[in-house]
Amino acid sequence: MPAYRPPHIPACEITPRAIFMSRRQFMGTAAASFVLAGAGGALAAPLTASPGPFATDETLTPKEAVTTYNNFYEFGTGKSDPSQNSQHFKPLPWSVKVDGMVGKPKEFGIEELMKLALEERTYRMRCVEGWSMVIPWIGFPLSAILDQVDPLGSAKYVSFETVVRPGEMSGQTGLFQPLEWPYIEGLRLDEARHPLTILAVGLYGETLLNQNGAPIRLVVPWKYGFKSIKSIVKISLVEEEPQTTWKNSNAREYGFYSNVNPAVDHPRWSQATEQRIGEGGFFKVANRPTLPFNGYGEQVAGLYEGMDLKANY
Numbered sequence: 001m002p003a004y005r006p007p008h009i010p011a012c013e014i015t016p017r018a019i020f021m022s023r024r025q026f027m028g029t030a031a032a033s034f035v036l037a038g039a040g041g042a043l044a045a046p047l048t049a050s051p052g053p054f055a056t057d058e059t060l061t062p063k064e065a066v067t068t069y070n071n072f073y074e075f076g077t078g079k080s081d082p083s084q085n086s087q088h089f090k091p092l093p094w095s096v097k098v099d100g101m102v103g104k105p106k107e108f109g110i111e112e113l114m115k116l117a118l119e120e121r122t123y124r125m126r127c128v129e130g131w132s133m134v135i136p137w138i139g140f141p142l143s144a145i146l147d148q149v150d151p152l153g154s155a156k157y158v159s160f161e162t163v164v165r166p167g168e169m170s171g172q173t174g175l176f177q178p179l180e181w182p183y184i185e186g187l188r189l190d191e192a193r194h195p196l197t198i199l200a201v202g203l204y205g206e207t208l209l210n211q212n213g214a215p216i217r218l219v220v221p222w223k224y225g226f227k228s229i230k231s232i233v234k235i236s237l238v239e240e241e242p243q244t245t246w247k248n249s250n251a252r253e254y255g256f257y258s259n260v261n262p263a264v265d266h267p268r269w270s271q272a273t274e275q276r277i278g279e280g281g282f283f284k285v286a287n288r289p290t291l292p293f294n295g296y297g298e299q300v301a302g303l304y305e306g307m308d309l310k311a312n313y
């Protein structure tokens with residue numbers, strides 16, 4: 001079974017400086033055309049948004065770490081693979097189909113989604129591997145599109161699907177396939193409708209880069225990062241709990257709920273503390289206490305009243 005590997009390399013050492021600098025020089029000239037196109041890709045374009053709720057005032061993780069220290073197995077399992085292998089991925093044209101138990105199924109073009117009221121949401125992100133970041137996302141509440149499709153009373157869960165493109169995603173080719181594709185994630189409908197749950201189209205004032213899930217990805221800040229599925233092409237409202245990729249791959253280690261919980265250890269490591277990427281100088285240590293629901297308990301604990309959160313990991 002594939003398994004997460006705890007990080008050993010500091011994020012700042014991952015992208016060679018020369019590659020990073022040449023990418024930046026390129027950005028200046030190319031940004032204008034991507035603004036017209038409305039979404040990013042291998043290069044980011046400026047994106048404006050109004051300040052949104054729930055912002056943490058904790059120190060932001062440096063943008064270089066957010067864009068070079070990634071998990072996106074469709075481009076490889078190494079932390080630097082997504083930024084290095086996703087240059088030829090095409091996030092445009094793009095659309096997201098919303099179907100299933102809804103009165104008005106709809107396919108949303110990315111241009112239409114980018115015109116929704118965009119907010120900056122600065123959230124903590126805690127990966128199940130034991131590291132965390134603080135990221136200024138730009139996006140809109142998922143409920144903004146769920147409201148448009150008229151969910152039926154029978155809809156209890158929402159399932160999300162990432163694009164499958166072996167021609168552009170090197171992790172989907174070859175003998176070793178770390179996961180089954182498409183990458184699938186899911187939420188209960190009330191989790192999906194929660195105001196903290198967003199679809200992000202940008203970060204740090206720019207459209208998403210391919211490695212971060214261009215052109216559109218989910219962000220659910222009180223759950224482990226693997227729930228925040230990238231490069232979404234389909235959202236389906238369903239009656240039964242969706243068969244999610246990591247749970248299917250190893251149900252003992254990865255649950256459907258996967259709420260951040262310092263009291264429930266991963267079978268192979270403790271979840272009591274975390275390493276904030278960018279902190280701690282040379283000797284990286286996971287010395288920051290992990291908070292229940294990643295610090296969003298006040299907002300979301302009520303969703304799980306009466307549930308045994310140890311059994312329903």
Ligand code: MTE
Pocket residue numbers: 066069070071072073074126127128162183211212213224225226227228229230231
């Ligand atoms: N989505 C897809 N499609 N494929 C992936 O491998 N990795 C997940 C999540 N979304 C993943 C994905 C994991 S494990 C994490 S921690 C976050 O994306 C990382 O997001 P980031 O690289 O933008 O920080």
